[in-house]
Amino acid sequence: MEFDYIIVGAGSAGCVLANRLSADPAVSVCLLEAGPRDWSPLVHAPAGVAAILPTRHVNWAFDTVPQPGLAGRRGYQPRGKVLGGSSSINGMIYIRGHQSDYDEWAALGNSGWSFADVLPYFRKSQMHHRGASEFHGGEGELYVGQIEAHAATHAFIEAGQKAGHRYNADFNGAEQEGIGQYDVTIRGGRRWSTATAFLKPIRGARRNLTVLTGATAERVLLQGKQASGVQVQIKGESLTLKARREVLLSAGAFGTPQLLMLSGIGPESELKPQGIAVTHEMPGVGQNLQDHPDVVLGYQSTDNSLLGYSLGGSLKMGSALAQYLARKRGPLASNFAEGGGFLKTRAELVRPDIQLHSVVSLLDDHNRKLHWGHGFSCHVCVLRPKSIGSVGLQSVNPKAPPRIDPAFLSHDDDVQTLLKGYRMAREIIAQAPMARFGLKDKFSDGLHSDEQLIDLLRRRTDSIYHPVGTCRMGNDELAVVDSQLRVHGIQGLRVVDASIMPTLVGGNTNAPTIMIAERAAEWIANTR
Incomplete structure (x- = not known):
């Protein structure tokens, strides 16, 4: 042919x-x-990501080589193995990055890649839920909207403001910094993959x-x-x-x-x-x-409106399934990572250096480890890591996985940035708006010193899937x-x-x- x-x-x-x-x-x-x-159907129902992520269902589910910076553990790299690729299994969050990222590409000698150059192409593909504007397109194929967020997501955004961070209604607008709800590639309760x-x-x-x-x-x-x-x-x-x-x-x-x-x-x-x-x-x-090293703060909760595993939760999930099948609404129409933020770990920085994703369930090891009960999580990732890795061959068989070495936390600056981000996320979750959910720290309770938390980071950090x-x-x-x-x-x-x-x-x-x-x-x- x-x-x-x-x-x-x-x-x-x-x-x-x-x-x-x-x-x-x-x-x-x-x-x-x-x-x-x-x-x-797990591809098209937004909540299906929770089942796809830890399995080999439409997922390459790669492992990395052992990572010295992660206490010798192998990392995990889910990638889409289906039409739509990783846009069919990802968290459906629509983020462009900081405007300066593209200006840096151009400054490195890549003409045509400044933010002014690329913005028209972001806008071309986009059908934004608020319509066309300076930063958004209104007639493209890729629908970008917002979902009906859980009460815990709204509480997290309020808690972020109580902790001193500005509210941001649009991370893809004039400014990136702040706390807010994410735009997502979900339309009518269905994943809007490429x-x-x-x-x-x-x-x-x-x-x-x-x-x-x-x-x-x-x-x-x-x-x-x-x-x-x-x-x-x-x-x-x-x-x-x-x-x-x-x-x-x-x-x-x-x-x-x-x-x-x-x-x-x-x-x-x-x-x-x-x-x-x-x-x-x-x-x-x-x-x-290059990839974003990420650690997840996990909390058990007394509130079974948060997702989890319990008798009451099972009954609610049955009701949620009926609601989704009937109207494409409810918990199964959510990507679960509904809110988050872009923050600076030092006031003098010109742009955010960490990103948060709040999640209305208790996550552990890419959802491969399940815990009884209900909970809440918060991802913290380093936006511009200095640890640089590589990809190589393990076999001449094209169906064999490549050798993946992201070299996570091999540079101490990444460790220190992640440590500061961890503390900032802890501070947000400690604010009064989150108290109603009865959160109890699952993984770092009683750990406060830098040495204790760095040891925790090396035992719990991995990819947030942005290689x-x-x-x-x-x-x-x-x-x-x-x-x-x-x-x-x-x-x-x-x-x-x-x-x-x-x-x-x-x-x-x-x-x-x-x-x-x-x-x-x-x-x-x-x-x-």
Whole structure:
């Protein structure tokens, strides 16, 4: 089979690319996804994230290598294995990051990536619940709204103000700092993934778009220094798909560098031990892995309106299921992480350096450890960690997981920032508005000294699922793509996903990834 464009990965970026490129009826587009179609009801009910997160259901469920900074533990990296990719299993929070993040990208030599440059592409894809404005779009495919939040979420926001933090009604507006309720990609009680927003409306309507699920990309095919197609495995059979114009890699911060290396594009030190011939030496492939280290404060509660496991809770959940099935409302229409904030651990900072996510249930180890009773949680993450990791190969088998080493808490500045953030979150939850929920500290009760809390951080910190940077954009010898996301030294090959980010943005990464695809689609369509 032959197409003009082959897109590897139908996730947050790939679905956007498929939509934009196939809008031209004169071109043919093939979208490849290793996972299944998004049939699962757990994908579409927002509360389904609680069941998907700890399992292998539409989830790659990767493990990291042992982390010295986390007391030798292996970290956990859920990633979407389904149409919509991680936008089909994430927390549905819509955050762009701080405006200065993009100005820094431009200052690093990446022209066209300042905040002024990228804002129109954020706005293009967005249908904001408040309508169009300076910072929001009103006619895009991606619905961004707010949900009916739990009383504990409102109490948390009030508690944040009592602790001295400003209220922020829009983290994606003029200012990011403050405490407030999150905008979410939920519409009418259903998850609004990129598959729902960008792919579903055009599938079947555009004959020039072919979507193949259960399709594992084995390697990018090259003719000299020209990408000519993709070798893909479907139902155990290897097929050759040819690309007349470009191959576009949107397999994410783990999958894209893995596929490049399996194709002989990457550092010789990584390829040679696996017996892979070096087709194009690129030392930066798989380097520069950045992710937000995150720790969760957990509290047991006497209030069974919070989510949890009890006889009364089970009865309420049955009622909630009936409510959801009838009207797509109630607890199951929530992402649970309804509120949060962006705060500075030092007053002199020019932008927030920690992010909070309040959650109306007791979370432990990515929901893999369950506790009897009801509770409340608060995530604290470091927005711009100095700990930098890498992605490599463990096998030549494309279905084998890559080697993931985020190097969490390997830099002491990250430890100190997380420690300050932990104390700030504790202070918020200690405020009077939270008292009605009868909260009792589950994991750090009686721990107060820096030494005690740092030991706790090393035992409980892990990812909040924002890996980026492993095929970073730039012009130096470790950069993988240029400012228009073309792989250096290879014709007809681009990377379009979160792996191109030169630095990690200060916030959740789904919205920036969609923006990256919007930005790239225009360049690709204008290349002939």
